[in-house]
Each structure stands twice: as structure tokens, then as C-alpha cells.
Amino acid sequence: MKEKFSNVYYDDIGFLTKNLVPGIRVYGEKLVTYNEEEYRAWNPNRSKLASALMLGLTIIPFTPSSKVLYLGSATGTTVSHISDIVSEGMIYCVEFSPRSMRDFIGNAKMRNNLVPILADAKQPIEYAPLLETVDVIYQDIAQVEQAEIVLRNLPFLKKGGHIMLCIKARSIDVTKDPNEMFKKEIETLSQAVDIVEIIDIGQYEKDHSFVVGIKR
Numbered sequence: 001m002k003e004k005f006s007n008v009y010y011d012d013i014g015f016l017t018k019n020l021v022p023g024i025r026v027y028g029e030k031l032v033t034y035n036e037e038e039y040r041a042w043n044p045n046r047s048k049l050a051s052a053l054m055l056g057l058t059i060i061p062f063t064p065s066s067k068v069l070y071l072g073s074a075t076g077t078t079v080s081h082i083s084d085i086v087s088e089g090m091i092y093c094v095e096f097s098p099r100s101m102r103d104f105i106g107n108a109k110m111r112n113n114l115v116p117i118l119a120d121a122k123q124p125i126e127y128a129p130l131l132e133t134v135d136v137i138y139q140d141i142a143q144v145e146q147a148e149i150v151l152r153n154l155p156f157l158k159k160g161g162h163i164m165l166c167i168k169a170r171s172i173d174v175t176k177d178p179n180e181m182f183k184k185e186i187e188t189l190s191q192a193v194d195i196v197e198i199i200d201i202g203q204y205e206k207d208h209s210f211v212v213g214i215k216r
């Protein structure tokens, strides 16, 4: 097993993270023991970040002490792997579906680096009092104005901090060419962010693109 990025590992079954809560699975993932440490297999069919890694993503901006704002945490599949990576950091997890949040809290209660926030990511003023400045904003929400939501949350990100955005073209306009939708969202983001990597993750998630940028 090799450490590809800080706290992100790779072996012949794919990417893995060291389990912060040994013995506990979050979404039925495979657990692997190596040198007496337990790792969780990171399923690229369940997590767009894992699919981007499988497809050659070269930038993982997380360090063990990173602070992260995660928009669209759902039940916590990808959050749980980022939680393993930022083992001494903190993830502020915004999700507006009470049902998903209930399952998320069930999954998250054993991890002490997660702050669940039931709120609309389009209304950052609602949760601003709960946040500190973060190193990374990660967003995965299927909405019409995906890049616009990142921009609204950008005041929480430190200058030089990273954004990671999963763009779902069909949520923007099902009738339009996905490439046009990706271009439009990237143009919007570029108002405040330098785009440093774009990965087409369509082979795992139809009409999706994964974008990494740095706040100017």
C-alpha cells in the first residue's frame, strides 16, 4: 500500500483512507488491515472525489489539520473519507434535507471532526455564526446555480484556499449540451477563482465534471 497524498492511500483495490473509527463502516465499504492499521476502501461508484482520483486527479488540498466547508453532505459517504484524511481538522457539513441529515448524524456521531449544519447552502448567512475561515470548500449539490452557490460561500474560504466542485450538467439544464453547461459554470467560478484542474468523471457519474480552483 502506498500513501499517494497526505492520508490518502492506494493499493490494487483502489484508493483507501485510514479508518478514524476502526471496525465501523459508513456505507458498507470494504475494510482492509495493513500493518495492524485499518483502512476503508473508497468506492468510486459512491463518491465523486474517489472517481476523480481514479481518473487521475492530481490535487488533493487536504492536510491532517485542514478545515473544510462541505456543501451537500447527504448521508456522509464522501464526508467520511475526508474526515479520515483531516484527522485533526474540522469539517462543517451543510445539508438541507432533514432526512439525509438524520442519517448523517447517525453516521457522524462517532467522528469528532464533523459539525452537522441543517441549512440551505444558498443562504450562507444562516450558518455564518457557526463557521470559522476554512482551507477548502467542497461542493456537491445538484442545483441550477452550482458555481453561484460556491461564490456565495467564498467569504468563508481563506485567500489561496481551494475549492472542489462537482458539476452536474443535467441539473443546470437538461436540454443543453453538458459541455456548454460545464463551460458556463467554470466561467462563473473564474470571477473569483483560478481553475487549476478539471476532470471529466462521466464514466462514473453521467454528465458530471470535477473542478478544482484556488481563491485569488
Ligand SMILES: C[S@@+](CC[C@H](N)C(=O)[O-])C[C@H]1O[C@@H](n2cnc3c(N)ncnc32)[C@H](O)[C@@H]1O
Binding pocket: 046, 047, 048, 071, 072, 073, 074, 075, 076, 077, 078, 079, 094, 095, 096, 097, 100, 119, 120, 121, 122, 140, 141, 142, 143
Ligand atoms: C449528490 S448528493 C451529495 C452526495 C455527497 N456529497 C457524497 O458524495 O457523499 C447532493 C446533496 O445536496 C443536497 N442539497 C441540494 N441542494 C442543497 C442546498 N441548497 N443546500 C444544502 N444541501 C443541498 C441534497 O439534499 C443532497 O443530499
